[in-house]
Amino acid sequence: MPTYLEQELAAAKVDHLELKHFFYDSKERYEAVQKLDALFDADPLFQNPENDHFLSRSEQVRLAIERGFRAHAILKKNRDLLGMHSPMHGDGGMPVGRFTGSMCGLTDHYALFVQTIMGQGTPEQIREWLPKALNLEIIGTYAQTELGHGSNVRALETVATYDETTDSLVVNMPTITAMKWWPGALGLLATHAVLHARLLVKGKDLGYHTVMVQLRDEHHKPLAGVEVGDIGPKMGGTTMDAGYLSLHNVRIPRTNLLAKFQQLAKGGEYTRAPKQLAKIGYMTMMKARVTLVWGAMGYLSKGNAIVFRYAAFRRQGFVDSKAGIAGGEKKILDHVILQSRLFPLVGLQLALFFSSRHLANLLKKFDEVVKKAGKDIESIDTSMLPELHATSAGMKAFGTEMVLAGLEEGRKCCGGQGFTYSSGIARIVLDYIPNVTFEGDRIPMALQTSRVLLGALAGKVPKTGSFAYLARSGRPSLRRVDDVEHIVSVWEGIARNAVNTVGRQLYFSARKHKSQEKAWEANTVRLLTMAQAHTLYQFVDHFALGLKELPAKAQPTATLLFRLFALTKLIEIPVVVSGLTASQGQAIDREVKALLKGIRPNILAFTEAPAFSDRTLNSLIARNSDDIYEGLVDWAKRSPLNKPEFSESLHKDVLSKTLNAKYLAENNARSKL
Amino acid sequence: MPTYLEQELAAAKVDHLELKHFFYDSKERYEAVQKLDALFDADPLFQNPENDHFLSRSEQVRLAIERGFRAHAILKKNRDLLGMHSPMHGDGGMPVGRFTGSMCGLTDHYALFVQTIMGQGTPEQIREWLPKALNLEIIGTYAQTELGHGSNVRALETVATYDETTDSLVVNMPTITAMKWWPGALGLLATHAVLHARLLVKGKDLGYHTVMVQLRDEHHKPLAGVEVGDIGPKMGGTTMDAGYLSLHNVRIPRTNLLAKFQQLAKGGEYTRAPKQLAKIGYMTMMKARVTLVWGAMGYLSKGNAIVFRYAAFRRQGFVDSKAGIAGGEKKILDHVILQSRLFPLVGLQLALFFSSRHLANLLKKFDEVVKKAGKDIESIDTSMLPELHATSAGMKAFGTEMVLAGLEEGRKCCGGQGFTYSSGIARIVLDYIPNVTFEGDRIPMALQTSRVLLGALAGKVPKTGSFAYLARSGRPSLRRVDDVEHIVSVWEGIARNAVNTVGRQLYFSARKHKSQEKAWEANTVRLLTMAQAHTLYQFVDHFALGLKELPAKAQPTATLLFRLFALTKLIEIPVVVSGLTASQGQAIDREVKALLKGIRPNILAFTEAPAFSDRTLNSLIARNSDDIYEGLVDWAKRSPLNKPEFSESLHKDVLSKTLNAKYLAENNARSKL
């Protein structure tokens, strides 16, 4: 008999296999991923991940690291399958976690350390470190944040002082707040760090630079002057070794300054980066942000896969309340109210898919510009940077916030089960939580977007690409709820109006305060709203454009999902921004009901498109089989708390002190009568 | 030198001590609580709770249970201090967790098991079980939810069959989905359960009843026919032993049927509860809900205390961006944007304080009604029940949701630190999470409120008490943002309009569908909105009424907090409900800026009013001292992951397989040159 899931997919008019091919770019690539999945499935190290939840943190960390190394080996050996040279290469959208189902500090090694070498190293430096990093001969951390400073990167205190006599740099952290704090892979794994430090040469502060510092020796012991460790247990990311680092008089060769854009010659002569490249040091962060937007889509896809499977399995609530249990119970997915909470999340998933693809393409283009320039860095055309900057920051800020809220809403829809680790979704929420914070939370991120938008208003940034709409005009009011183009144009109008209005307010505020900075601080709430309106418009726009690319059979439902997403978001933003009237709100409410109904039959085809296996979902409430309750009970029985020794000693040492043994014995005897 | 916190309090115009007395009812009671706190502070078992985070779950559970028993002893010995006969008696607003800083299954024993005996037992039954339960001679669980059924309590499958030959009841769980699943204290502690089961007598199904079942014997081993254990690790409530239970042919005396309202005589003659008391079996749940609304206030108070302390300690962002570090950095609490995220949470805290007090008073009144009736249960006047029912359900639904969202927003405002367990706030969020789910999540809860509201519309429930506004009319539009009464009247109008509109829609929908039930299902989203509007109005109303009771010096700031809360909520609800125009939205935006500024100087006096000590906050980022960074580093170093053995074996078994020892050694040597 087909499982609950197979029944759902069979009844759908949308072909989930076609969608899988689409989301994995092609049939071939999809099948390659399936082959890789099978290799992981066959490896004993990846079996029964549901038991991980019974382990102590130390045991979990160790297992996750072992799996990370094993994954590295498997992916390296099978690099032809996906055309990957290493677990991260050429494959931004599919991190190692896709296959391992768990994560460890190697993720940061690939995504931050390797990227920094590639982006900021000279050809010689790349030759020196990159192959070793890709082979895990060295493992690195990206060490920027300090105990005293996260958002305010301009106040970091670590210094690298040039010592002419030995032609080396001496790295120091002069205060406790200067300790590096948070870098991933630092706690246990890293042999090296790409470290943010102020460069001091001949008493002159040359600002922030990145230097390569070895931290641990061949026995993996900290080098002299290095104090390093894990920062302790966290609410999620249990298996990640976020670390602390204190450096005192640690000497590194001058040539360890990453020098693609600026150089320090022997003797201390310093060549500044060309002016237009001053901020290119932040490219690693920008790339990381793009990865985070992809990642937002990935996490939400996984969360949705779990939640929708369970919602299609779980039955709760009588079909006919008079008939009671005899009339059967509804799948919770068939409750309109649950649909209204869950279906917009599938819309968000699609919006993020098309938007992150767009962002990744922008980044690729810029990478090509840099590559083409070669050694002639002066010739790099940086005109794309503002757009890349604004879009990645905004999508990071609002994409991650929406995904976290969405995952949590999905989790809640699972009722009590969503709260146990057996559900899978609980751990996903916890692991996702820091995504809204790291690389900067929604405030610094969104304000960066606002700054570029104001630049565009002021004519300092060209009104092209994603700013092109600022050169247009008009603010159509919502007249029809069934017309994709019209809905996009409403969003365009909202975004433009928000940018223009806030721009004007800031102008007057600056005149009043006689200070650009005070005006900025006084208007941060509005500046955020403006960045939000702009970014949501981008999401809506990319989603609408993407619709036409989908397999023909999937387009009608995808269009309903688009409308659901774009219309419900319209209700969510403050009325000051949306300009929505109560009667427009009512029209949306009515339409939402119809949309939910239209979407329902095909929804599982969409949530199954990312093609997670039972093993990678690691969710006992979402297995593709009908014995889900049996699985939950079986898992519970394996819990360490259920070992007889545990409860025996608890009874002996604690409970027996107050429990009334005599009464319990008597009463027991009595009930046997 | 005064600490950062002492400085804040000294600079405030509001006297935090006066507020403390107010929130603890009186100076005397506040001081009694302080004395109790000191007793716990002095007990070694409660020291250094920050180290709990390093323990395995089994160790944490054991420690929490030991602390629960110790707390029981301390509170019993010092019962005169608070006039408490047991840790829970007469003191709904101050659970044991207030003092222990941790929780265990005993919480459920007190709040659910004991309450059920008191509420549903006959005088004889109460005499038999209550003293033993209060002395922990027996420990109990409240076992309602089953693996297959949570929200739909009408579909529970456990049966208790009357066996005439032995004059006993035989309890059975016929299917896997009938297993009890989730009850707190069941996993490890409970000797007894008050169990929800369908009563079958002579082949007749008499519906749900509560029976007392002994589960474990004098050695704390499961009795024959009993299978019991912990359901496994969860994302929060780590130290709670939520359990599973399977019963097969477990025989209990007929007299174990809780029989205050209905009786089963020897031979099987059954006396039904008087009609108006049919639903009184749910009183335990209603009381639990009231506790949950108090608890929402308690959790938020604790979270706010942590977050505001850290925000007053942490500095991030230059005062003057040109001057850079030389010009100093701002407290993050001084960033307008952070204020806009955090200050409304203090408003919510006050709203919950006054609302839960109101709710507790309602409950007390009804308890007196029942008490007065004595054995003559027919004479119980149940006219208060609909109000108690609707208000407690609505406040549970929306209060817990707002508090969870608020705690999480506060946590995010701590940046990265909010993510580590050292912060305290991380654990609070996790432990709070299930509060939105248990006893029923916002959907069944809010729909109960809607049902009573529709009853009031239809004239089946009197329009008195919190429904009195439905008998009035009018819908004032927001004209002034500075007038408390006007703002309340706007909320009243919104609530009334929502109830009337949805009532009308449902009426027409029922005619269209020719079925009340289909109309209900088709309109659940609207029904929720209606319950939300009603409940928010209640919160706003109780808050406004409470203002005048506060100490005179605190009233001006409290009034600003009221306006901030009531106005920002107005923006948050959908425009269809608020009827807000864009220009009213702008007026609120402007006012919010002024409100934040006015509130800022006194805010810490409010967040400190609940008087948590450093120990009970258990937050290393919120200690009342200026060496917070030192404390974080010190804690991290104690983490098990930083034991040399751990990283040595990790290196030997895993890392050394790929790391390039030769390169690491050479390079290390080179940098020493």
Ligand SMILES: Cc1cc2nc3c(=O)[nH]c(=O)nc-3n(C[C@H](O)[C@H](O)[C@H](O)COP(=O)(O)OP(=O)(O)OC[C@H]3O[C@@H](n4cnc5c(N)ncnc54)[C@H](O)[C@@H]3O)c2cc1C
């Ligand atoms: C799991 C995790 C992994 C991480 N990995 C790395 C890593 O690999 N490498 C690395 O270098 N770092 C890493 N980080 C650090 C991360 O980048 C920082 O946590 C982040 O930048 C926020 O800084 P903070 O924690 O110091 O928060 P803070 O800067 O202290 O911010 C606290 C609050 O104040 C607000 N705030 C701060 N300044 C302003 C302002 N000017 N105006 C208004 N509001 C303001 C913030 O929005 C926030 O709400 C990691 C963090 C986490 C949680």
Ligand SMILES: Cc1cc2nc3c(=O)[nH]c(=O)nc-3n(C[C@H](O)[C@H](O)[C@H](O)COP(=O)(O)OP(=O)(O)OC[C@H]3O[C@@H](n4cnc5c(N)ncnc54)[C@H](O)[C@@H]3O)c2cc1C
């Ligand atoms: C930490 C914790 C402690 C608990 N302690 C106890 C305890 O001590 N004793 C006890 O008996 N129970 C306890 N419970 C169980 C708790 O009361 C249930 O989890 C709760 O009632 C929800 O039921 P469920 O988990 O079965 O969710 P479900 O009923 O399966 O609900 C799943 C989802 O479907 C939705 N849904 C269900 N029915 C409908 C409908 N008709 N219309 C629309 N939507 C619907 C729900 O809103 C939810 O989003 C506890 C639970 C937790 C998490």
